[in-house]
Amino acid sequence: MQFLNEYRFNTMTVTHYFCRRCGIFVYFHSRYEGENTYVVNVGCLEGINPYEITSKGSKRKIVLIS
Ligand SMILES: [Zn+2]
Numbered sequence: 352m353q354f355l356n357e358y359r360f361n362t363m364t365v366t367h368y369f370c371r372r373c374g375i376f377v378y379f380h381s382r383y384e385g386e387n388t389y390v391v392n393v394g395c396l397e398g399i400n401p402y403e404i405t406s407k408g409s410k411r412k413i414v415l416i417s
Pocket of ligand 1: 370371372373374375
């Protein structure tokens with residue numbers, strides 16, 4: 352967390368986190384209608400190949416960005 356900068360845009364309801372060193376988008380957090388939502392840039396996860404991730408009918412929505 353020490354290398355993250357926090358930004359809020361427009362309605363200020365979503366908090367975006369960017370790497371302080373290289374500027375890459377890491378993840379965002381929102382709390383829409385009482386539900387926490389996180390969108391993570393899987394390209395930032397060490398040891399994870401984003402092209403090998405699959406999703407099979409989970410209730411949770413998985414959004415992949417890279
Ligand atoms: Zn970085």
